[in-house]
Amino acid sequence: MSTPRLVATDLDGTLCDVDGMVSVYTRDVLLALDERDVPVVFVTGRPLRWAREVFGHVGSHGLAVVSNGAMIWDVSRDRPTTVRGIPARAALDWCEALRAAVPGTVFGVESQRGLDVEPDFVERFPLPETARRAPMADLLTDEPGSQALKLLARHEELGPQEFWDLAEEATGGSLTITWSSSTTLLEVSAAGVTKATTLALLCSDLGVEPDEVIAFGDMPNDLQMLRWAGTSYAMADAHPSVVEAADHVAPGHDHDGVAQVLAGVFDL
Structure with a gap:
């Protein structure tokens, strides 16, 4: 080498x-x-x-x-x-498709400004002081600095691989899904x-x-x-x-x- x-x-x-x-x-x-x-x-x-x-x-x-x-x-x-952020419309469509296919899914969104989550999202680490809890439709934006860099999709009952497989099937690969957590937490990026x-x-x-x-x-x-x-x-x-x-x-x-x-x- x-x-x-x-x-x-x-x-x-x-x-x-x-x-x-x-x-x-x-x-x-x-x-x-x-x-x-x-x-x-x-x-x-x-x-x-x-x-x-x-x-x-x-x-x-x-x-x-x-x-x-x-x-x-x-x-x-x-x-x-x-x-290389995720356009707000694409992010919201993806979340809606996954939630319809896999009830119990909850979401968070990472942006340059920090982390925001839905009201029912169970975070394993303390949330930043700036974090907001609100529906995804209110959290997603295309404003510079606040656009989604990464979506988080969590499920409290399914295993990581099962959840990943269901998410791929439900969303048709419209965004990029990966996984690095010890819990059932999918990390989602823009296409490609x-x-x-x-x-x-x-x-x-x-x-x-x-x-x-x-x-x-x-x-x-x-x-x-x-x-x-x-x-x-x-x-x-x-x-x-x-x-x-x-x-x-x-x-x-x-x-x-x-x-x-x-x-x-x-x-x-």
């Missing part, structure tokens, strides 16, 4: 430890790569508000793909360079928007080819990115579908698996 020119890594369950943070050892490896002018791009399902927690470790190159590809964020300039397609745009702008990228992930929302990259690693504790799709397996996320692999690949 030739030495990669760019590192693309998921965060939760991949680069970050069990507490969702970057260890001292991993931080030192990322800084060493930054000093060698090797961009490390965080490619995460996290919304901007959660991704900011680890932006200090992305280095001077400072680029992150957040919300499963819905936005490229320039960390050093603290602004988006690319936004994935971690892989947005990472491809970023790499094209940098003049980096797919075979010059090394990528790491652990959940189904990483599958397309791992298949796109020239070299791919699943974490040892990854979802079985990810282990099957990746070229290699890295040590677990709570054992600095990404950093261990990078230290060897770049001879740090």
Whole structure:
């Protein structure tokens, strides 16, 4: 394997430890790569508000793909360079189709301003202070900065795969569905928007080819990115579908698996 020119890594369950943070050892490896002018791009399902927690470790190159590809964020300039949101009408039609087919479905919407949810949405983490609870028709908009980057669809009775299959059947692939949660929570992006397609745009702008990228992930929302990259690693504790799709397996996320692999690949 030739030495990669760019590192693309998921965060939760991949680069970050069990507490969702970057260890001292991993931080030192990322800084060493930054000093060698090797961009490390965080490619995460996290919304901007959660991704900011680890932006200090992305280095001077400072680029992150957040919300499963819905936005490229320039960390050093603290602004988006690319936004790939969901038009309000398309989002509402999708939600209505899924709810009609699968009663009991409730929704939330992530935008650049934060998270808003329907009244019956059961959130597993504390809601931001700015969060609103209202029907989706009142939460969806095409206003810049408030357009949906990612829809959240939750069901309290179905399993994740069953819910995903029903959602695909009900909505006909009009939007992009993926899954990275341990609960039954679907993450929905605009048509054609994935971690892989947005990472491809970023790499094209940098003049980096797919075979010059090394990528790491652990959940189904990483599958397309791992298949796109020239070299791919699943974490040892990854979802079985990810282990099957990746070229290699890295040590677990709570054992600095990404950093261990990078230290060897770049001879740090």
